[in-house]
Amino acid sequence: MRETARQLLREREVGLVIGYAAGSEAYWVTPAFIKEEAQADRLVWNPFCVNSLAKYLINYHHEPYKVAVVVKGCDSRALVRLLQDNQVQREKVVVIGIPCLGVVDAKAAALKIAPGTRILGASVTDGEFLLQTESGTLSLPRGEALCAKCRYCENPTPVLADTLLAEEVAAEPAANIYAEVREVESWPREKRSAFWDGHFQRCLRCYACRNICPACTCRECVFDQTDPCWVAKAHNLSENTAFHLIRAMHVAGRCVDCGECERACPVNIPLRLLNQKVIKDIKELFGVSTPGSRLDEMPALGMFATEDPDEFN
Amino acid sequence: MKRIGVFVCWCGTNIGGVVDVPQVAKAASSFPGVVLATDYKYMCSEPGQELIVQAIREHRLTRVVVAACTPRLHENTFRKTLERAGLNPYLLEIANIREQCAWAHQKQPGRATEKAISLVRRAVAKASRLEPLFASTIPVTRKALVIGGGIAGMQAALDIADAGHQVILVEREPTIGGKMAMLDKTFPTLDCSACICTPKMVAVAQHPSITLYTYAEVEKVEGYVGNFEVTIRQKARSVDHTKCTGCGTCWEKCPTRVPSEFEQGLGTRKAIYVSFPQAVPNKPVIDRRHCRYFAAGKCRVCEKVCPTGAIDYQQGDQLIKEKVGAIVMATGYDLFEWEKVYGEYGYGRYPNVITSLQFERLINASGPTGGKILRPSDGKEPQSVVFVKCVGSRDPAKGKEYCSRICCMYTAKHAHQVLEKLPGARVYVFYMDVRTAGKAYEEFYLRTLQDGAHYIRGRVSKIYPEGDRLIVRGVDTLLGRQVEVGADLVVLATAVVPSRGAAELARLVGISCDQNDFYTEAHPKLRPVEANTAGIFLAGACQGPKDIPDTVAQASAAAAKVCALFSREEMAAEPTVAQVNQFLCYGCLECQKVCPYRAIEPVTVSENAAGKKIERTVASVNSGLCQGCGACTVACKPGAINLKGFSNEQVLAEVDALCL
Ligand SMILES: Cc1cc2nc3c(=O)[nH]c(=O)nc-3n(C[C@H](O)[C@H](O)[C@H](O)COP(=O)(O)OP(=O)(O)OC[C@H]3O[C@@H](n4cnc5c(N)ncnc54)[C@H](O)[C@@H]3O)c2cc1C
Ligand code: SF4
Ligand code: SF4
Ligand code: SF4
Ligand code: SF4
Ligand code: SF4
Numbered sequence: 001m002r003e004t005a006r007q008l009l010r011e012r013e014v015g016l017v018i019g020y021a022a023g024s025e026a027y028w029v030t031p032a033f034i035k036e037e038a039q040a041d042r043l044v045w046n047p048f049c050v051n052s053l054a055k056y057l058i059n060y061h062h063e064p065y066k067v068a069v070v071v072k073g074c075d076s077r078a079l080v081r082l083l084q085d086n087q088v089q090r091e092k093v094v095v096i097g098i099p100c101l102g103v104v105d106a107k108a109a110a111l112k113i114a115p116g117t118r119i120l121g122a123s124v125t126d127g128e129f130l131l132q133t134e135s136g137t138l139s140l141p142r143g144e145a146l147c148a149k150c151r152y153c154e155n156p157t158p159v160l161a162d163t164l165l166a167e168e169v170a171a172e173p174a175a176n177i178y179a180e181v182r183e184v185e186s187w188p189r190e191k192r193s194a195f196w197d198g199h200f201q202r203c204l205r206c207y208a209c210r211n212i213c214p215a216c217t218c219r220e221c222v223f224d225q226t227d228p229c230w231v232a233k234a235h236n237l238s239e240n241t242a243f244h245l246i247r248a249m250h251v252a253g254r255c256v257d258c259g260e261c262e263r264a265c266p267v268n269i270p271l272r273l274l275n276q277k278v279i280k281d282i283k284e285l286f287g288v289s290t291p292g293s294r295l296d297e298m299p300a301l302g303m304f305a306t307e308d309p310d311e312f313n
Numbered sequence: 314m315k316r317i318g319v320f321v322c323w324c325g326t327n328i329g330g331v332v333d334v335p336q337v338a339k340a341a342s343s344f345p346g347v348v349l350a351t352d353y354k355y356m357c358s359e360p361g362q363e364l365i366v367q368a369i370r371e372h373r374l375t376r377v378v379v380a381a382c383t384p385r386l387h388e389n390t391f392r393k394t395l396e397r398a399g400l401n402p403y404l405l406e407i408a409n410i411r412e413q414c415a416w417a418h419q420k421q422p423g424r425a426t427e428k429a430i431s432l433v434r435r436a437v438a439k440a441s442r443l444e445p446l447f448a449s450t451i452p453v454t455r456k457a458l459v460i461g462g463g464i465a466g467m468q469a470a471l472d473i474a475d476a477g478h479q480v481i482l483v484e485r486e487p488t489i490g491g492k493m494a495m496l497d498k499t500f501p502t503l504d505c506s507a508c509i510c511t512p513k514m515v516a517v518a519q520h521p522s523i524t525l526y527t528y529a530e531v532e533k534v535e536g537y538v539g540n541f542e543v544t545i546r547q548k549a550r551s552v553d554h555t556k557c558t559g560c561g562t563c564w565e566k567c568p569t570r571v572p573s574e575f576e577q578g579l580g581t582r583k584a585i586y587v588s589f590p591q592a593v594p595n596k597p598v599i600d601r602r603h604c605r606y607f608a609a610g611k612c613r614v615c616e617k618v619c620p621t622g623a624i625d626y627q628q629g630d631q632l633i634k635e636k637v638g639a640i641v642m643a644t645g646y647d648l649f650e651w652e653k654v655y656g657e658y659g660y661g662r663y664p665n666v667i668t669s670l671q672f673e674r675l676i677n678a679s680g681p682t683g684g685k686i687l688r689p690s691d692g693k694e695p696q697s698v699v700f701v702k703c704v705g706s707r708d709p710a711k712g713k714e715y716c717s718r719i720c721c722m723y724t725a726k727h728a729h730q731v732l733e734k735l736p737g738a739r740v741y742v743f744y745m746d747v748r749t750a751g752k753a754y755e756e757f758y759l760r761t762l763q764d765g766a767h768y769i770r771g772r773v774s775k776i777y778p779e780g781d782r783l784i785v786r787g788v789d790t791l792l793g794r795q796v797e798v799g800a801d802l803v804v805l806a807t808a809v810v811p812s813r814g815a816a817e818l819a820r821l822v823g824i825s826c827d828q829n830d831f832y833t834e835a836h837p838k839l840r841p842v843e844a845n846t847a848g849i850f851l852a853g854a855c856q857g858p859k860d861i862p863d864t865v866a867q868a869s870a871a872a873a874k875v876c877a878l879f880s881r882e883e884m885a886a887e888p889t890v891a892q893v894n895q896f897l898c899y900g901c902l903e904c905q906k907v908c909p910y911r912a913i914e915p916v917t918v919s920e921n922a923a924g925k926k927i928e929r930t931v932a933s934v935n936s937g938l939c940q941g942c943g944a945c946t947v948a949c950k951p952g953a954i955n956l957k958g959f960s961n962e963q964v965l966a967e968v969d970a971l972c973l
Contacts, residue, residue: 062927085901218951219899302903
């Protein structure tokens with residue numbers, strides 16, 4: 001990765017490389033914006049590289065130079081989202097793709113070790129996850145440590161890349177991908193309603209979920225507008241619910257299931273469950289793939305065709 | 314502060330019989346902004362409208378709510394009323410308390426009154442946010458494009474041209490005339506088709522206001538009503554028509570024979586050919602697929618014999634751009650490909666099972682047999698002819714659900730022709746029904762019966778060869794028994810389907826098709842010759858199966874609509890169109906993809922951001938193309954698009970008024 005970055009910068013192929021750098025703790029990485037060849041050594045890649053870097057591209061949309069970005073499989077879908085929404089121009093991006101065995105849910109992993117133990121590093125193989133700590137190396141079954149989204153990853157290899165940094169990783173058949181959604185669907189209405197009320201009630205309306213979302217790139221989001229006032233600023237269940245439903249509908253058919261919203265949420269609202277419900281329904285209704293998996297497949301709800309079924313006739 | 318007047322209509326007992334109208338008016342008088350609320354027996358009547366005009370003046374009203382019937386009926390009436398009183402006509406809001414209230418809830422008058430009050434509250438909330446709108450005008454190019462040169466296209470072109478406008482007629486075959494030129498005689502009068510069709514073809518060619526492009530197709534259509542820009546592809550004819558005199562030496566000497574489309578495969582033509590002797594234009598084209606020179610690089614006989622040096626093997630396709638104000642679709646029909654599905658009739662393997670159109674060629678004096686009815690297998694005169702109707706029509710399982718309308722009549726015609734030409738021959742017609750709704754049609758059919766045609770009611774289940782004849786097995790449902798008839802010739806009345814490529818053309822032009830790919834009219838009863846896109850009209854069998862009289866009538870109707878559009882240099886455009894707030898727009902262009910009328914295009918705007926000049930893409934609505942459907946407004950996530958007269962603010966105010 002460092003070598004690729006150096007080369008791109010050296011040959012003036014790009015003006016900037018966006019990648020991961022070590023954070024203040026080993027289980028923590030931070031986005032790195034590398035403009036000079038010498039800085040490329042800061043770049044790292046490890047199972048804690050959970051966050052998606054794709055959305056940073058929009059900040060460089062108007063720069064004269066090209067930008068290189070490091071993407072995992074799921075992040076590449078986010079990139080497709082940005083491309084399809086005309087927020088990024090393909091010619092101005094160099095995509096450094098990393099075929100990925102899954103990233104680690106640091107919170108879940110931390111529960112497996114004694115409180116206060118420092119994590120020093122980690123690695124993932126096909127079957128297991130190794131966590132190096134002050135008190136030795138701990139081996140966990142891979143499934144237990146992975147982020148939820150990685151358990152049924154549809155695109156371990158980026159769907160779009162200019163260079164791949166490793167051998168392609170094949171997707172495992174993901175029959176149960178919507179098991180959780182089906183479970184909630186099976187509940188009686190009152191239970192579902194109470195479940196979501198309980199979560200929406202807790203929402204802080206901090207909009208972290210929106211800010212991180214690659215499908216949310218509007219110049220002025222409806223939730224920030226005052227005239228018309230789509231959703232009142234009051235913090236109560238009714239307005240919170242309106243917020244959540246509008247958010248879900250605005251990303252309907254467009255959400256690439258990157259899981260970033262749920263990760264960013266400070267109060268653990270199961271946003272991915274809501275998104276997956278919509279993804280599943282749209283897949284069933286329109287026979288499309290997960291949004292972002294194909295650059296040539298535009299969002300199902302963003303098209304008009306005369307052959308569209310018209311049930312009102 | 315807005316001064317709103319509310320006018321509640323009784324509509325006689327239509328509304329007043331269910332809803333407590335005075336109470337609705339009373340409740341309305343307390344809504345915010347309402348300075349006057351009153352009721353009247355018939356608001357739309359002259360005195361009713363006068364009441365509104367007077368009230369506007371007296372109470373200095375600035376917004377008007379009429380609670381009455383559906384806006385579809387009288388919105389325009391009341392807009393004119395406002396205009397007469399000096400108000401902008403778009404400061405009107407209608408509350409539909411008839412169709413959506415009184416009629417729907419006749420059994421619950423109390424709750425109907427409650428609902429009517431809510432509907433008026435909604436209308437008042439919207440009215441207080443209405444803004445005046447002004448119709449813009451768009452220029453009209455007074456030149457029409459007609460696509461398809463069958464009888465429909467020719468008639469429309471002649472009518473428009475006779476009214477003094479320029480017409481461009483595009484026909485994809487080497488000649489105009491369409492199916493009518495192939496027919497022998499026409500029901501119910503039995504006059505010779507060529508005798509009435511060819512003079513029209515000549516009239517089209519000679520009309521000073523008609524530009525004819527044959528062997529050409531429409532490749533692209535851009536723009537909108539009054540201002541279309543079309544690209545026409547003139548396919549390479551390989552013959553320079555400015556030099557060619559149509560002498561015919563080339564096709565006489567051309568060594569290649571191929572089945573003739575015009576003769577429906579019953580005769581042949583050369584590789585350089587005119588479709589038939591009366592073709593217009595009467596100059597040949599080279600069919601490059603079959604020409605020896607194009608296929609094998611050797612021959613060039615036509616070039617050698619042509620006295621004027623007109624052959625041009627190098628000729629390429631030519632693209633021609635034309636600006637037109639209106640488009641008439643007249644692409645006609647084809648026959649259903651029965652060979653693909655009717656295995657029980659032999660999948661087209663028996664030479665003596667032919668289609669009705671082939672029969673027209675067989676019986677035509679200028680056809681391959683010189684007008685003698687001879688069966689294709691051995692050229693013998695048939696002694697027994699069986700006609701099978703509804704092949705592919707009224708057969709949802711294998712063909713089309715609809716009735717093709719013309720087959721009953723032309724089959725009666727064919728049966729009559731056989732009996733006339735082959736005295737002593739037996740004629741059987743298998744039918745499901747005989748449908749003869751038309752002037753002098755039933756009389757025509759009865760005459761065929763008197764001539765001696767045997768009509769057998771029932772479907773044919775199998776046709777199979779026996780010796781050199783065919784056996785047609787079916788059921789006679791009237792007698793309730795199986796019948797078998799020996800036949801020398803079987804004629805299938807195959808279903809009428811849209812001409813090949815009709816659906817793609819519709820997409821290209823921007824109109825819609827029904828499930829069978831016939832072009833859809835804007836309203837099945839009230840706007841039968843308009844497509845659902847403004848400025849595009851329909852003529853002939855492309856809109857649905859039709860005989861010649863109906864085709865001609867529709868073509869003339871379409872021409873009349875075109876002439877009405879061309880009667881002015883400019884036309885008023887509805888102001889209720891979408892508008893993009895370019896500040897909010899982030900250029901995702903989802904709106905462009907959902908717009909059924911292709912009214913949205915990206916444009917680049919530049920702005921200053923942190924001292925730097927940047928360029929970005931935003932959406933822009935072409936108000937000439939926009940039909941105000943609102944699809945884009947719901948696709949736009951940041952709410953950057955507003956439909957004038959139905960803006961986000963207005964709609965939200967309505968929702969609040971109803972729900973809060
Ligand atoms: C066997 C038979 C017998 C009939 N007998 C009678 C009768 O006796 N009396 C009667 O009233 N009616 C009769 N009809 C019906 C009659 O043929 C039709 O009513 C009439 O031909 C319809 O005319 P049209 O111009 O709409 O279509 P068409 O005649 O089909 O003409 C359409 C034209 O458009 C052209 N075209 C198609 N697509 C394109 C394109 N994309 N670009 C450019 N050009 C295109 C075609 O080449 C064609 O020239 C009969 C029909 C059949 C099948
Ligand atoms: S809604 Fe959440 S999962 Fe979907 S694209 Fe946005 S951040 Fe990713
Ligand atoms: S990140 Fe969580 S708390 Fe913040 S607005 Fe989104 S759902 Fe609510
Ligand atoms: S021989 Fe020449 S002039 Fe005569 S018809 Fe053929 S191309 Fe035309
Ligand atoms: S949908 Fe809205 S934001 Fe997107 S291009 Fe259209 S107007 Fe702009
Ligand atoms: S209102 Fe309808 S026709 Fe007009 S621009 Fe929007 S989608 Fe297109």
